[in-house]
Every structure is written in structure tokens, then in C-alpha cells.
Amino acid sequence: MREIEFDEVVKAVRNIIVHCGTDLPQDAYDALSKAMEEEKSEVSREVLRQILENADIAKSEKRPLCQDTGLAVFFVKVGDEVKVKGGLLRDAINEGTKQGYTDAYLRASTCEPFSRANLKDKIGYNLPAIIHFDIVAGDKIDIEYAAKGGGSENVSRATVLPPAAGKEGVLKYVKEVISQAGPNPCPPITVGVGIGGTFEKAAISSKHALFRELGSVNPDPEMAELEALMMIEINKLGIGAMGMGGIKTALGVHIEANPCHIASLPVSVNVQCHSSRHTHIVI
Amino acid sequence: MSKTYYLSTPLTSEDTKQLRSGDIVYLSGVIYTARDAAHKRLVELLESGAKFPFPIEGSIVYFVGPTPPKPNEPIGSAGPTTSYRMDSYSPTMLKFGSKGMIGKGKRNADVINACKEYDGIYFGATGGAGALLGKRIKSAEIIAYPELGPEAVRRLEVENFPVTVINDTYGADYYQMGREQYEVKD
Numbered sequence: 001m002r003e004i005e006f007d008e009v010v011k012a013v014r015n016i017i018v019h020c021g022t023d024l025p026q027d028a029y030d031a032l033s034k035a036m037e038e039e040k041s042e043v044s045r046e047v048l049r050q051i052l053e054n055a056d057i058a059k060s061e062k063r064p065l066c067q068d069t070g071l072a073v074f075f076v077k078v079g080d081e082v083k084v085k086g087g088l089l090r091d092a093i094n095e096g097t098k099q100g101y102t103d104a105y106l107r108a109s110t111c112e113p114f115s116r117a118n119l120k121d122k123i124g125y126n127l128p129a130i131i132h133f134d135i136v137a138g139d140k141i142d143i144e145y146a147a148k149g150g151g152s153e154n155v156s157r158a159t160v161l162p163p164a165a166g167k168e169g170v171l172k173y174v175k176e177v178i179s180q181a182g183p184n185p186c187p188p189i190t191v192g193v194g195i196g197g198t199f200e201k202a203a204i205s206s207k208h209a210l211f212r213e214l215g216s217v218n219p220d221p222e223m224a225e226l227e228a229l230m231m232i233e234i235n236k237l238g239i240g241a242m243g244m245g246g247i248k249t250a251l252g253v254h255i256e257a258n259p260c261h262i263a264s265l266p267v268s269v270n271v272q273c274h275s276s277r278h279t280h281i282v283i
Numbered sequence: 284m285s286k287t288y289y290l291s292t293p294l295t296s297e298d299t300k301q302l303r304s305g306d307i308v309y310l311s312g313v314i315y316t317a318r319d320a321a322h323k324r325l326v327e328l329l330e331s332g333a334k335f336p337f338p339i340e341g342s343i344v345y346f347v348g349p350t351p352p353k354p355n356e357p358i359g360s361a362g363p364t365t366s367y368r369m370d371s372y373s374p375t376m377l378k379f380g381s382k383g384m385i386g387k388g389k390r391n392a393d394v395i396n397a398c399k400e401y402d403g404i405y406f407g408a409t410g411g412a413g414a415l416l417g418k419r420i421k422s423a424e425i426i427a428y429p430e431l432g433p434e435a436v437r438r439l440e441v442e443n444f445p446v447t448v449i450n451d452t453y454g455a456d457y458y459q460m461g462r463e464q465y466e467v468k469d
Contacts, residue, residue, distance in 0.1 A: 041464070041465060043305070050415060054415040054416075057414045057415055058414040063418075064350045064413060065414060066360060066362055066412075066413040067348060067359065067362050067364075067417075068364070068413075107348065118431075151365045151410065182462070184365050184388035236467035236468075237462070238464065238465030238466030239462055240465060244458075245463070246465050247465055275411040
């Protein structure tokens with residue numbers, strides 16, 4: 001059984017949070033640059049220019065890319081032959097989150113649902129982090145992280161369609177969600193689509209789909225084809241960068257599909273803004 | 284064809300009525316910040332006639348909850364938040380003399396009508412450009428509700444703060460206009 005020190009996990013998590021706050025990942029930067037080249041609307045091109053200039057300033061001056069530094073969301077795969085020494089893995093991830101948000105001057109956006117209280121001594125420091133655990137073979141801890149903003153989360157939706165709705169029904173639902181969202185989620189967006197599973201499995205899959213590299217191809221040819229079709233249909237909406245009108249509403253559509261009940265066709269749409277701050281480490 | 288304007292706050296009806304949806308404006312002077320929780324309290328003050336924390340006549344309200352400032356800097360990153368959450372409060376703010384709002388995302392018919400009735404403008408700033416926009420803010424001071432943290436009301440001095448006119452004083456909506464131009468209907 002391999003042992004990893006509690007503090008090693010804390011430090012690793014702290015470092016990825018600090019890095020993601022100010023450095024837009026290369027896949028997002030490249031996708032935005034490509035969108036600026038291809039965009040026909042002058043106003044949307046100017047917005048994309050500002051977004052890329054913002055990324056350059058954030059990186060060189062170590063300023064947060066956006067004031068919404070998100071809730072900290074993790075997908076963690078824990079090997080069955082590894083153990084954290086000196087504490088719980090969950091506590092180490094939360095401590096790293098607290099340190100990262102504090103050290104990098106990121107905004108603590110977590111609050112109580114009804115009182116809306118955001119108290120430093122209670123749930124300040126952006127805690128608790130949202131953590132999805134899985135157990136896998138091996139002696140490593142695999143951590144995927146994203147800073148998830150509120151504007152794009154607010155337009156996300158899930159439903160359970162009748163099986164007869166099929167691919168067409170899923171496509172129609174996804175297009176409706178993005179059309180309704182319009183300028184609000186800070187386009188150009190990444191669209192995560194969870195298909196199948198149960199109600200919550202579809203939702204979690206749609207979140208995880210957002211962690212995939214922009215520009216990567218779905219290994220399942222059927223889903224790759226559906227992603228390409230959805231991308232075309234979404235870009236026909238004409239929403240454009242920050243809703244100013246244009247041909248680049250989505251930078252990518254990522255699908256994660258699962259087997260589901262014979263009676264159901266769950267579908268979930270989770271949206272990521274243009275500031276797609278995500279990373280992946282293995283300890 | 285969109286025009287570019289350089290305006291100083293506070294704004295007058297003369298300032299706002301010359302603007303059309305799609306115009307680019309660089310704002311300089313003092314603006315005030317407020318988000319959801321602060322708006323609720325501000326509107327209660329206006330309706331009860333209590334003392335207001337800033338001169339509302341001609342004021343511009345920026346929907347923002349900035350990141351904490353680094354040492355020796357006035358403010359952290361400060362881009363707009365989604366505006367619809369302020370839709371129920373904005374008409375009252377405009378009625379009492381505020382002349383504009385800065386945010387991102389769609390407004391409802393009540394806000395668009397209030398812009399017409401009270402010569403108000405809804406400006407859009409680029410969401411997710413918090414580092415760039417934060418640098419256009421020269422000073423920041425909390426003037427009300429410090430307990431709200433990032434949602435406290437701040438007095439900001441801005442210089443050439445870049446915004447686009449979304450809803451003008453004539454009822455136009457740039458989000459709708461821009462989208463109609465590029466939408467492909469089957």
C-alpha cells in the first residue's frame with residue numbers, strides 16, 4: 001500500500017487552484033483564438049479580442065481571469081492501493097482549496113442557500129469544495145479540477161425524455177436550453193451533455209464532460225457525430241460572443257453517454273463559460 | 284452603424300438619449316457597485332424615503348462582486364455579473380433618478396420599459412474580462428453594507444471603462460438585434 005502525506009495532497013490542490021485562477025488553459029485559449037479568426041460579426045470579434053487580452057493580462061500580472069472564481073469542483077479517482085497518511089483525503093482537498101483561494105486572492109463565493117450568509121469563520125474560503133470520488137485500480141490519486149462559475153451554472157438544465165424522443169429529442173432539448181440561455185452564460189461556451197444513466201448520473205456526466213480538452217474528439221464515433229451535429233445546430237442560434245450576435249456561440253460540445261433504464265432517456269446540459277478554467281494532475 | 288462615445292458620470296438625460304443600442308461607450312468618473320443583496324436593501328431605502336448611501340441622480344450602478352484586492356491595489360478582478368437577478372429592483376432605481384446600469388445578460392420587459400420611461404441605459408460589459416476591467420478602476424471604497432463581503436456597495440472611480448449599449452432609451456435590445464442578424468432558421 002503506497003502512502004501519500006496529507007500535506008502533499010494539500011499542496012498539490014492549493015497549487016492547481018492558484019494556477020487555474022490566473023492562467024487560462026491552452027485548449028481554451030486556442031479555441032478562443034480560432035473563434036476570433038472565424039467570427040463574422042465585428043462586435044463579437046471585439047469581445048473575443050477583449051477576452052484574449054484579459055487572459056494575457058491575467059497570466060502576466062497574476063490577476064484572477066474573472067471575479068467569479070467559481071466553486072471548486074473535483075473529480076477524484078482514488079487507487080485501491082494508495083492511502084493518505086495523517087488525515088482524510090476529503091479534508092486534504094478542502095484544506096488545499098482554502099489555501100489556494102486565500103493565497104491567490106480569489107473570491108469566496110460559497111454561501112448558505114437561504115440566509116445567503118458568506119461568513120469567513122463558517123463556510124468562507126469557498127468551502128466545502130464539490131468533490132466526486134471514484135475508486136479505481138492502482139496506487140495513484142488522479143485529480144481533475146475546475147473552477148465553476150455561477151452564470152453558466154444557472155442556465156444548466158436536466159430532464160428525463162421518453163425513449164421514443166431519441167437522438168432528435170436530445171438534440172432539440174439541448175438546443176432549446178442554449179437558446180433560452182442566450183447571452184447569460186458568457187458565450188462562447190462549452191456545452192456538456194450527459195445522456196442516459198439515471199437523473200443524477202446524467203447531471204454528473206454533463207459536468208464531467210466539461211473537463212475534457214476543447215478540440216478533442218469523442219472516442220465513440222456515434223457520439224462524436226452527434227457532438228458535431230449539436231455544434232452546428234447551436235452555432236445556428238446566432239447568439240455570438242457575450243450574446244452580441246455572431247456565428248461562434250459554442251467552442252465545443254462534449255457528450256458523456258451511459259446505459260439507462262428501458263423506460264427512460266435522461267439528458268442533462270451543463271454549461272461552461274468561455275473562461276474554462278480546468279486542469280488535471282496525478283499524485 | 285455603431286458610434287463611440289466618451290462620457291463622464293453622473294449622466295444626464297441629454298447624455299443617455301443620444302445613445303443607441305450597439306454604441307460603444309467609455310465611461311469615466313464615479314460609479315457605484317451593487318448586486319442582489321445590496322439591491323434589496325437599496326430599494327427598501329428608496330421606497331421608505333430613508334437616507335441613501337450615494338447621490339442617486341444620474342448615477343450608474345455596476346453589478347459586480349470583485350475579488351479581494353492584492354496589497355496596494357484598489358480592487359481585484361471586477362467583471363460584470365448576470366443582470367436578470369436585479370430585474371425586480373432596477374425599475375425603482377431608475378424611477379428615483381439613476382441613469383444606468385452595467386452588467387451582462389438579458390433584462391426583462393419591465394427594465395426595458397423603465398429605461399424608456401426614465402431615460403436609462405443598460406450597458407453590457409464583457410463578462411469574464413475581470414482582470415482587464417479591474418485595471419480600469421482607479422479607486423474603490425466600501426460605502427455601505429461591508430458585512431455583505433463581495434456584495435458590499437462600493438464607490439468606484441473609473442477611467443475609460445469599456446461598455447456597449449444593450450438597451451437604449453428607445454426600447455431597443457442589442458442582444459435581440461445582434462442575434463437576429465446571425466440566426467440561421469431551418
